[in-house]
Amino acid sequence: MSDHPDIRVVPADATRYPTLLQLQVHEPQRDFVGPVAVSLADAAQCGGSQAMAILCDDEPIGFYRIERQPRSIADRDFERATLGLRSFFIDARWQGRGLGTLALVAVMHDLKQRHPDACDVVLTVNVRNTPALALYRRAGFQETGGLYHGGRSGPQHVMLGALPT
Ligand SMILES: CC(C)(COP(=O)(O)OP(=O)(O)OC[C@H]1O[C@@H](n2cnc3c(N)ncnc32)[C@H](O)[C@@H]1OP(=O)(O)O)[C@@H](O)C(=O)NCCC(=O)NCCS
Numbered sequence: 001m002s003d004h005p006d007i008r009v010v011p012a013d014a015t016r017y018p019t020l021l022q023l024q025v026h027e028p029q030r031d032f033v034g035p036v037a038v039s040l041a042d043a044a045q046c047g048g049s050q051a052m053a054i055l056c057d058d059e060p061i062g063f064y065r066i067e068r069q070p071r072s073i074a075d076r077d078f079e080r081a082t083l084g085l086r087s088f089f090i091d092a093r094w095q096g097r098g099l100g101t102l103a104l105v106a107v108m109h110d111l112k113q114r115h116p117d118a119c120d121v122v123l124t125v126n127v128r129n130t131p132a133l134a135l136y137r138r139a140g141f142q143e144t145g146g147l148y149h150g151g152r153s154g155p156q157h158v159m160l161g162a163l164p165t
Pocket of ligand 1: 096124130
């Protein structure tokens with residue numbers, strides 16, 4: 001990896017599936033994100049859901065999904081036009097090098113370009129997921145106050161972040 005990694009985000013089209021399917025998180029982190037295969041299949045079935053790849057110097061290192069309907073994230077609506085972010089992760093081999101931080105910046109700028117009318121991004125993060133919580137807070141996301149109790153791994157903070165203007 002270069003000293004100045006080129007982090008980009010692109011739609012996860014079928015040509016990228018073989019490499020994306022090799023991405024995974026550390027075993028204890030599986031409480032927080034599902035396998036890429038499940039997420040890709042789910043995104044293909046959900047009209048408003050787009051699977052995205054995170055690239056470092058053109059190599060896939062991570063994955064996430066964008067939801068046009070924020071209600072699908074935390075079962076609630078928002079006053080401003082809001083997109084949902086889910087399943088954001090950096091592959092285990094690439095974690096701890098600052099790439100998650102860079103990737104989240106790239107995600108937010110890409111979202112503003114693809115969805116110029118959107119104002120905010122909502123996501124949920126497990127209350128036990130300290131690294132992710134810190135990452136989102138540093139990127140400007142704030143807890144909305146309530147906990148979301150859906151999902152398989154316990155309560156989650158609902159966080160909202162403003163897209164760049
Ligand atoms: C959360 C995640 C995306 C961070 O990616 P990353 O590339 O490791 O992030 P960075 O290297 O930019 O580090 C971000 C911060 O988290 C800290 N961090 C990273 N991994 C950590 C770990 N295992 N334990 C504690 N802190 C950790 C880093 O020290 C850094 O904090 P700092 O800037 O104060 O030093 C990654 O750990 C991940 O994919 N986790 C599993 C999936 C997940 O939980 N996704 C979020 C779902 S809501």
